[in-house]
Amino acid sequence: MIEAVGLHKSFGDTHALAGLDFDVAEGKILGMLGPNGAGKTTAVRVLTTLTRPDSGSATVAGIDVLRHPDRVRSQIGVAGQYAALDELLTGRENLGMIGRLYRLDAATARRRADELLERFELNDAADRTVKTYSGGMRRRLDLGAALMAQPPVVFLDEPTTGLDPKGRLAMWDLIGGLARGGTTVLMTTQYLEEADRLADDIVVIDRGRAIARGTALELKQQVAGERLEITISDSEYLGAAARVLEALGEGHAHVDTETRHASIAVSSHDGVLTRAIRELDAAGVNVDDIGFRRPTLDEVFLALTGRPAEEAESLEEVKA
Amino acid sequence: MRSFGGWLHDSWEMVLRNLIHIKRTPELLLDVTLSPIMFVLLFNFVFGGAIGGIVGAQGGEEQDYINYMMAGIFVQTIAFAGIYTSVLLANDLQKGMIDRFRSLPMSQSAVLTGRTLTDLLRAMLAIAIMWIVGMLVGFRPEGGIAGNAAAIGLMLLFGFALSWVGVAAGALVRTPEALQGIIFAVVFPLTFVSSAFVPTGSMPDWLAWFADRQPMTLVMNEVRDLTLGIDIYSAELSATLWCVGILAVAFPLGLWLYNRRTTQ
Numbered sequence: 001m002i003e004a005v006g007l008h009k010s011f012g013d014t015h016a017l018a019g020l021d022f023d024v025a026e027g028k029i030l031g032m033l034g035p036n037g038a039g040k041t042t043a044v045r046v047l048t049t050l051t052r053p054d055s056g057s058a059t060v061a062g063i064d065v066l067r068h069p070d071r072v073r074s075q076i077g078v079a080g081q082y083a084a085l086d087e088l089l090t091g092r093e094n095l096g097m098i099g100r101l102y103r104l105d106a107a108t109a110r111r112r113a114d115e116l117l118e119r120f121e122l123n124d125a126a127d128r129t130v131k132t133y134s135g136g137m138r139r140r141l142d143l144g145a146a147l148m149a150q151p152p153v154v155f156l157d158e159p160t161t162g163l164d165p166k167g168r169l170a171m172w173d174l175i176g177g178l179a180r181g182g183t184t185v186l187m188t189t190q191y192l193e194e195a196d197r198l199a200d201d202i203v204v205i206d207r208g209r210a211i212a213r214g215t216a217l218e219l220k221q222q223v224a225g226e227r228l229e230i231t232i233s234d235s236e237y238l239g240a241a242a243r244v245l246e247a248l249g250e251g252h253a254h255v256d257t258e259t260r261h262a263s264i265a266v267s268s269h270d271g272v273l274t275r276a277i278r279e280l281d282a283a284g285v286n287v288d289d290i291g292f293r294r295p296t297l298d299e300v301f302l303a304l305t306g307r308p309a310e311e312a313e314s315l316e317e318v319k320a
Numbered sequence: 321m322r323s324f325g326g327w328l329h330d331s332w333e334m335v336l337r338n339l340i341h342i343k344r345t346p347e348l349l350l351d352v353t354l355s356p357i358m359f360v361l362l363f364n365f366v367f368g369g370a371i372g373g374i375v376g377a378q379g380g381e382e383q384d385y386i387n388y389m390m391a392g393i394f395v396q397t398i399a400f401a402g403i404y405t406s407v408l409l410a411n412d413l414q415k416g417m418i419d420r421f422r423s424l425p426m427s428q429s430a431v432l433t434g435r436t437l438t439d440l441l442r443a444m445l446a447i448a449i450m451w452i453v454g455m456l457v458g459f460r461p462e463g464g465i466a467g468n469a470a471a472i473g474l475m476l477l478f479g480f481a482l483s484w485v486g487v488a489a490g491a492l493v494r495t496p497e498a499l500q501g502i503i504f505a506v507v508f509p510l511t512f513v514s515s516a517f518v519p520t521g522s523m524p525d526w527l528a529w530f531a532d533r534q535p536m537t538l539v540m541n542e543v544r545d546l547t548l549g550i551d552i553y554s555a556e557l558s559a560t561l562w563c564v565g566i567l568a569v570a571f572p573l574g575l576w577l578y579n580r581r582t583t584q
Contacts, residue, residue, distance in 0.1 A: 048423045052583055074425035084416035086337065088344045100333055101426040103326070129344065145420070 001026040001153055001184040002047060007056035009042055009208075016042040017053065018208035024201075026152075029175070029185040031199030033192065039208040040188035041081070044157045047186070048078045061153055074102070077146030081158040084142060087131045091122050091141050094130060095148060102149035109148070116144040120174065136167030143174060154178060156187040160194060172197060192216075192294070204304060212304050220294070222303065227254075228272060229263040230280070231289040238262055240283045248276055266292070327427040334434020335441075338408075342438075351404060352446035356397040360453045363389050363517065371518060386458045391471075391544035392516025394450055395536055398443050398475050402482030403507055405439050406499050409490030413581065422582055429575055436483040443479035447472060463549035471546035474559060478539050481567040487574030491581045515540050535562035 002024040009017040016039045024030040034040050045051035047058055049069035058065040061075040078084075085094050092113055099109030117126045120140040125133060130141065139159060146154055159175065160168040175198055179185055189195050195202045196216040204212040204219070212219060220226070228249060232241055235257045242253035242262050249264035249272075256262075266272055269292065280287055342348050368385040409432075412418055421431050451459075461468050493499050513527060514520075514537040520528040531537055542559040545551055 050419055050422055050583070070425060073423060076423065078420070078423040080416060080419065082416045084420035086417055087415075088341045089337065093340065097333060097337060098420070098424065101330060101421070101424045103329075103425065 001028075002030070002058075002060050002186055004043065004047065004058045005056055007043065007046055007058065008054045009039075009046065009051065010054060015208050017046070017056075020056070020205065020208055020210060022203045022210050022213070024184055024186055026184050027179065027182050028200040029179045029187060029198055031195030031202045032186065032188040032205060033190070033195050033202055034188075034205040035190065038205050040205060041157055042208075043205070044078075044080075044155050044186065044188060048076060048155050049073055074149070075151055075153055077149065077151040077154045079139070079143045079146040079154070079156050079159060081161055085130045085138060085145065088129055090127050090129055091117060091133070091137075092126045094141060095144055098145045099148040104149060112148055112150075113144075116147060120144050121170075134167075136163055136170065139163060139167065139171060140174065143171070147178075151183075153184045153186075156185060158188055158190065161190065168194075196294075206304070226266055227263045227293050228266045228276060229261060229291060229293045230276070230287055232260050232262070232280075233286040233288050235260045237283075237285045241280060241285045244276065244279045244283055244285070247279070248272055260288075263293070327430055327433070330427045330430030331433040331437060333426075334430050335438050338434060338438035339441075348408075349442070349445070352397065352401050352442045353449055356393060356446055356450045357453050359393050359397065360390070360450055360457065363393065364457050367517070384458055384460070386454065387460060387548055388544070389517055390450070390454050390459050390461075391540045391547060392511075392514070393454075394447060394475055394543060395478065395514075395540045396511040396516055397446050397450065398479040399482055399507060399511060399536060400503070401442050401446055402439055402479040403486045403489070403503055405435055405483045405486030406488075406490035406493070406503070407486075407496045409435055409487060409578075410493060410496040410499055413490070414495070418582055428579070432487050432574060432578060436480060436487065439483040439486075440476060440480055443476055447475060461547040461549075463545075463547045467546040467549055471543045474539060474542060474546070474563070477560070477563045477567075478535075481563045481570060484567060484570035484574045488570050488577050491574065491577035510534065510536055515544075535559070535566065538562055 002022075004020055004022050007017045007020040008015070018039075020039065020043055022030070022032075032040050032043065042051060046053045047060055047065060049065060049072055052066065060072050063071045063075065065072050086097070089097065095113035095116060096106075096109050099112055100106060102109075104112065117123050120143070122137060122141060122144070125137060130138065133141065143156070143159065146156075156175065160171050163171065172194070175185065175187065179198075179200075187195075187198065199216065202212075202214065202216055202219055203210050212222065214222070228245065230241060230245070232238065238255050238257060238260065242255050245253045245262055245264040249266045251265055253262050253264045273290065273292075276290065277287065364386050368389075371385065412431075418431065422428065451461075455461075461471075463471065489499060489502070493502065513523075513531050514534060515531065516536070520531040520537065523531060538559040539562070
């Protein structure tokens with residue numbers, strides 16, 4: 001449904017895209033993961049006809065993005081990181097205008113706007129100007145705008161960046177619902193958790209290139225994987241705790257006397273937690289905190305590129 | 321979808337959007353309501369007594385100052401209102417709304433025609449208000465229906481052409497604040513180095529040479545002829561040609577600059 005081949009785009013000396021390839025199958029959600037400046041937004045802009053690449057090609061819904069941008073535009077909906085709404089129009093007016101610009105007739109646009117306002121829980125605010133909306137409401141309305149013409153392909157550029165946890169959960173529900181309805185979604189994010197939760201497939205990009213592709217599980221296995229992490233009350237017992245952990249997990253335990261942390265790589269959850277607590281207790285270790293920790297974006301990056309995401313980000317900034 | 325009907329439909333959508341903006345922030349109309357009223361009253365009552373006599377002596381035909389200066393105030397107000405398009409467009413370009421429009425299957429130039437057509441409506445409002453206020457304080461447009469209609473038509477054409485100059489400027493200059501400065505530094509002197517408030521004959525030769533040839537003077541002189549039903553300046557052809565010429569350059573230039581700016 002979406003296909004990008006060898007996309008290049010430079011802004012001065014900065015190579016935002018340096019040969020990006022990827023594709024998304026119909027009805028699937030692809031999560032595009034990467035730090036700031038990795039090229040995610042530029043990739044979305046190229047596919048949504050907003051930016052012309054220097055070279056490479058792309059198709060959306062089988063239509064060539066470079067040759068027929070007009071035809072692509074009638075097949076896509078876009079919701080961005082910076083909600084593109086008219087602040088002085090009400091929620092209802094925004095949706096109505098966008099619907100009519102998609103060339104829906106006035107009655108259809110009105111009906112569709114009502115439907116979306118209802119579904120996105122914006123009914124009470126529908127006749128207030130967008131200026132008065134909270135961040136979460138803007139994002140929901142922005143997504144509504146993207147869905148006005150029921151496009152088969154939807155692009156979401158960091159749909160939850162800057163939202164509070166409640167707003168994030170609400171967006172996740174809405175995005176999940178899209179794919180269940182058969183819509184193809186390309187979603188960029190900085191959060192592994194988000195991609196993990198929503199995406200069928202994840203492509204990790206760095207410096208304008210795809211550096212890894214797979215399901216969340218595959219990527220995690222490629223990365224160090226999950227760890228069982230404990231904090232104990234007395235650092236003298238760290239040695240004993242490490243021996244217990246090594247019997248439960250794989251490889252060597254990682255120990256930090258300063259923070260009284262110990263951790264170990266684990267391959268499954270089955271009974272690990274209960275056994276750990278029981279055995280640590282038997283060994284006389286007093287546990288303050290215990291839990292599984294999933295790899296973060298930092299760790300994915302560290303594993304895939306050999307440098308942390310933060311560093312990748314600042315490198316990009318220096319280049320820009 | 322690039323049909324003429326589609327373009328018209330989308331332009332109308334954009335006009336509606338701009339009208340809602342005006343409804344929600346009526347301050348957007350101050351430059352075409354309050355300021356022209358102030359100008360008419362200020363120039364008539366503050367300067368009218370002092371410079372009115374001089375104008376009468378140099379203009380040949382004896383006229384009340386209000387009849388002389390109305391053409392100047394009409395054209396000055398319309399010039400500012402037209403060029404102000406640039407600020408509104410730059411505002412839109414700074415926010416995400418233009419990206420939204422660009423991702424829609426709409427006519428892309430409709431964003432600009434919607435903008436300039438709204439300005440045409442603003443110019444009509446400005447002319448109507450100035451006309452009424454002017455007549456209340458002594459303006460006597462005796463050019464007949466045809467003459468006055470032609471004067472209004474010429475002013476609207478001039479305003480529309482300057483709106484497209486505003487589109488080009490708005491697409492070129494990065495921030496609305498910078499544009500305000502440029503407008504003040506360029507348009508303001510141009511409106512004064514003209515026949516707006518005094519005949520150019522009273523200026524030093526070099527300045528008069530420029531003032532007599534710049535388009536604002538030509539449009540003002542022609543508006544003056546047409547509204548007063550006199551034929552002193554005979555500027556009809558050159559004034560119209562200037563307007564058409566400005567439009568012929570600014571229209572494609574505005575479209576091109578806008579496309580270049582938004583496809584980055």
